[in-house]
Amino acid sequence: MKELNVGMVGYKFMGKAHSHAYKDVSMFFDVPMQPIMKAICGRDEAGVKEAAHKFGWESYETSWRNLVNRSDIDLIDITAPSNAHKDIAIAAAQAGKHVFCEKPLALTLADAREILAAVEKSGVKHMIGFNYRRAPAIQLIKKLIDEGKLGKIYHFRGFYLQDWIIDPDFPLVWRLQKEVAGSGSLGDLGAHLIDMARYLVGEFDEVMGMNETFVKERPMVSEMTGLSGKAADNSPKVSVNVDDATVFIGRFKNGALSVIEATRFAAGHRNGMWFEINGSKGSVRFEFERMNELQYYSTEDEEGVQGFRTIQVTEPVHAYMQAWWPAGHVIGYEHTFIHEVYDLINAIASDKMPEPNFYDGVKCQQVLEAVDASVAERRWIKVDDI
Numbered sequence: 350m351k352e353l354n355v356g357m358v359g360y361k362f363m364g365k366a367h368s369h370a371y372k373d374v375s376m377f378f379d380v381p382m383q384p385i386m387k388a389i390c391g392r393d394e395a396g397v398k399e400a401a402h403k404f405g406w407e408s409y410e411t412s413w414r415n416l417v418n419r420s421d422i423d424l425i426d427i428t429a430p431s432n433a434h435k436d437i438a439i440a441a442a443q444a445g446k447h448v449f450c451e452k453p454l455a456l457t458l459a460d461a462r463e464i465l466a467a468v469e470k471s472g473v474k475h476m477i478g479f480n481y482r483r484a485p486a487i488q489l490i491k492k493l494i495d496e497g498k499l500g501k502i503y504h505f506r507g508f509y510l511q512d513w514i515i516d517p518d519f520p521l522v523w524r525l526q527k528e529v530a531g532s533g534s535l536g537d538l539g540a541h542l543i544d545m546a547r548y549l550v551g552e553f554d555e556v557m558g559m560n561e562t563f564v565k566e567r568p569m570v571s572e573m574t575g576l577s578g579k580a581a582d583n584s585p586k587v588s589v590n591v592d593d594a595t596v597f598i599g600r601f602k603n604g605a606l607s608v609i610e611a612t613r614f615a616a617g618h619r620n621g622m623w624f625e626i627n628g629s630k631g632s633v634r635f636e637f638e639r640m641n642e643l644q645y646y647s648t649e650d651e652e653g654v655q656g657f658r659t660i661q662v663t664e665p666v667h668a669y670m671q672a673w674w675p676a677g678h679v680i681g682y683e684h685t686f687i688h689e690v691y692d693l694i695n696a697i698a699s700d701k702m703p704e705p706n707f708y709d710g711v712k713c714q715q716v717l718e719a720v721d722a723s724v725a726e727r728r729w730i731k732v733d734d735i
């Protein structure tokens with residue numbers, strides 16, 4: 350079988366999720382190319398060496414430039430923090446490697462456009478990690494919409510709710526630093542909903558938003574552990590320069606309306622990604638923490654027994670599920686990454702552009718920046734004016 354040699358930058362939360370995907374994908378799916386976990390890269394030698402061993406990579410590098418220039422690598426996977434995306438993605442494209450990059454694509458729209466231009470110029474394949482598209486229930490929603498089962502779409506109403514930074518003494522981890530992350534709740538969480546809304550409903554026309562940073566100062570992080578981190582004793586407090594919560598309303602080009610809320614201050618919600626779409630013939634409702642289910646309402650159901658029904662999206666007929674367990678045996682978060690990698694390998698093997706790709710990354714970034722502009726200027730912003 351043909352091989353696809355992978356080099357990955359980053360070995361923390363997303364690095365682990367992607368490594369697991371490369372490791373497991375061919376055990377469950379029939380892949381046209383076998384991914385070979387050639388090398389993983391990180392700045393801290395002891396850390397990356399341990400990750401290479403634990404996750405099953407053949408070798409490790411401490412310089413991403415070395416990784417990108419290795420002749421035995423076909424695909425560069427970027428799971429490092431957002432401020433590292435641009436340089437690595439452009440260098441990888443220039444070296445003729447396919448590129449898979451975590452979201453959001455870049456710190457700014459200008460950077461995202463530069464990345465897109467570089468991959469288009471070199472003709473490599475590119476994919477962005479909006480992993481939630483790969484939940485089987487999301488694929489079912491897409492199918493229902495494409496088949497006209499929801500009719501004309503009127504509303505997209507989405508919330509992405511987390512609570513992991515509510516404690517004012519929680520340290521200023523990289524996700525709370527604008528220079529590293531680009532933005533706060535909007536770029537980290539809102540980006541997923543923007544992508545979902547674009548995928549399922551269409552392009553945004555205009556947006557109007559507001560945001561807040563509830564905790565203005567936090568102790569500087571000294572050690573990261575997963576999403577979290579520790580501050581050194583007596584660490585001085587520094588200003589938080591990203592949003593803790595952002596709420597925006599929007600109008601799609603097809604006339605539908607949207608309400609989107611992204612917050613890290615929703616006590617009790619650990620990873621509550623929830624959205625509902627309402628159309629002329631029905632509605633769907635998805636909640637990530639119950640990702641094996643889909644709520645579906647059809648106006649065509651018989652009078653008297655109408656109501657939201659719960660579909661268990663675990664049958665072999667559902668997207669990706671044929672490869673997993675018998676019906677009713679549920680899957681989880683990590684499977685969305687395996688599905689991404691499966692689709693990426695298939696696209697590369699058949700010389701097709703994967704989706705979502707860096708074009709989608711740019712379109713998402715455009716909406717993020719339009720929302721930020723609207724917050725700053727306290728007015729509606731046309732997305733295409735950004």
Ligand code: SOE
Pocket residue numbers: 511537538541576620
């Ligand atoms: C942290 O907020 C985080 O891990 C995001 O970075 C991911 O993109 C999201 O899927 C879950 O939450």
